[in-house]
Amino acid sequence: MTLAEKAAYLKGLMDGIKLDTEKDENRLLKAVVDLLQDMAVSIDDLEDNAIAVSDELDEIEENLDAIDEFLMDEDDDEYDDDDYMDYDDDEYDLGDDDFEYDEDPVYEVTCPKCGEVHQFSEKDLLEGSKPCSKCGELLEFEFDEDDEMPF
Secondary structure: OOHHHHHHHHHHHHHHOOOOOOOHHHHHHHHHHHHHHHHHHHHHHHHHHHHHHHHHHHHHHHHHHHHHHHHOOHHHHHOOHHHOOOOOHHHOOOOHHHOOOOOOOEEEEEOOOOOOEEEEEHHHHHHOEEEOOOOOOEEEOOOOOOOOOOO
């Protein structure tokens, strides 16, 4: 018999003897039985959740074991560190010099009045304001000491 069934049985017994709930001791008994019934339902819900979590963890463990087995396949032991080529960085051109970083990044600002998108440099933003080229609205750039500059 589950806890919920036992609590329901106690409530049935209490209802069957038709206690006068106007008396203090009977009101107390009724409150205790109601509490037991609520607790039994909560405990049953917790048990169901624990079983579901346990099932999920078992499934995750099985998946991790399969991944581990795939990654650590014992057939990979046929290779050792001597099989891999040892190369000198100077011998190979990795193309690091081909990429140039933008020395002066550009920031886009949208005019709140006309919606025109403008591109400004850091220098422009530090000036504090620029007029919109379409509608003339003054676009102001204010930064508090706590604000981080976007650059």
